[in-house]
Amino acid sequence: MKPFTSMQSTSKPQHVKRLLQADRLFGMTSVPTPSVLRMPAGGGATVAGGSSKGASIGAVSVESKRMQLDVLDREHVKGCKKCRLCEGRTNTVFGDGDANARLMFIGEGPGFDEDKQGVPFVGRAGQLLNKMIAAMGLTREEVYICNIVKCRPPNNRDPAADEVIACTPYLHEQVRIVEPEVIVALGSPASKLLLDTQTSIGRLRGQFHDYHYTNLSGEVSSISLMPTYHPAYLLRSPHEKKKTWDDLQMVMKLMGLPLPQR
Ligand code: URA
Numbered sequence: 001m002k003p004f005t006s007m008q009s010t011s012k013p014q015h016v017k018r019l020l021q022a023d024r025l026f027g028m029t030s031v032p033t034p035s036v037l038r039m040p041a042g043g044g045a046t047v048a049g050g051s052s053k054g055a056s057i058g059a060v061s062v063e064s065k066r067m068q069l070d071v072l073d074r075e076h077v078k079g080c081k082k083c084r085l086c087e088g089r090t091n092t093v094f095g096d097g098d099a100n101a102r103l104m105f106i107g108e109g110p111g112f113d114e115d116k117q118g119v120p121f122v123g124r125a126g127q128l129l130n131k132m133i134a135a136m137g138l139t140r141e142e143v144y145i146c147n148i149v150k151c152r153p154p155n156n157r158d159p160a161a162d163e164v165i166a167c168t169p170y171l172h173e174q175v176r177i178v179e180p181e182v183i184v185a186l187g188s189p190a191s192k193l194l195l196d197t198q199t200s201i202g203r204l205r206g207q208f209h210d211y212h213y214t215n216l217s218g219e220v221s222s223i224s225l226m227p228t229y230h231p232a233y234l235l236r237s238p239h240e241k242k243k244t245w246d247d248l249q250m251v252m253k254l255m256g257l258p259l260p261q262r
Helices: 014-025 062-077 084-088 112-117 124-135 161-178 188-195 231-236 238-255
Strands: 095-097 103-107 144-147 182-186 209-214 220-228
Touching: 062 161, 084 161, 103 124, 103 161, 103 188, 124 231, 124 238, 144 161, 161 188, 161 209, 182 188, 182 238, 188 209, 188 220, 220 238, 231 238
Parallel strands: 103 144, 103 182, 182 220
Antiparallel strands: 095 144, 209 220
16 A cells, blocks of 8 residues: 555544554554544644744745745746756756745755656655655645756766856755745755755754855844755665654654644
8 A cells, every 4th residue: 555645534633644644654663542543632733833934024025935936936047057957957947835935845956857847856756755744744835845956967966066056046045035944955965065064964864953044134044954864865765764754753843833643
């Protein structure tokens, strides 16, 4: 039975479904105990603090964020020729999701499917990322997803240093505009780039770090960043899924999202 595709039952409360989904996705085999089947006080699972930020943050409205992202994409990224990756691309892959998201996922770069569709994380790794997001009680539309580089490296090779340097200003601008509460860096390249470190992903993950940036008011500020394993790596090494789920639960806690109850 494929995880997340056959949860047909409508009789289980939402929080129980989520727990079962998380167990299957992250390779845990626990059978739900009766306490799991109890509704949390106050009824079904709700997203504490809301799933997206308010209609406006200070002077920056959601509409303004959407427009800024749109301008960055249309006027800068779509026609970008700053590095050789433009030569082989079908589409640039800018970003996807809520311009005002509380949570941002950052991967490495588009693969075959992303290049064809112009949307990040739509291939196999993307399917797994969608399930990870659902296990957190969120939808893809409620978060923001993007990559370090916006064009597909040939044969899915790692982006070269000069390609990353050329493309990174777009990513920093996306973070400045969306200004999420938390960033999840997917995999080693995104984690090392955003934290400006050579420390391995195995040592970085499992704790929050500070991503420093200059906000739209020109002040130096920081965003909590959780490095974790890339979904493509998890497809090859499913035994690491449990660690990723631990990381994501730390993110949920920080954001005030309800954890699936055991
Ligand atoms: N891997 C990534 O890092 N990004 C994508 O968009 C797809 C796969």
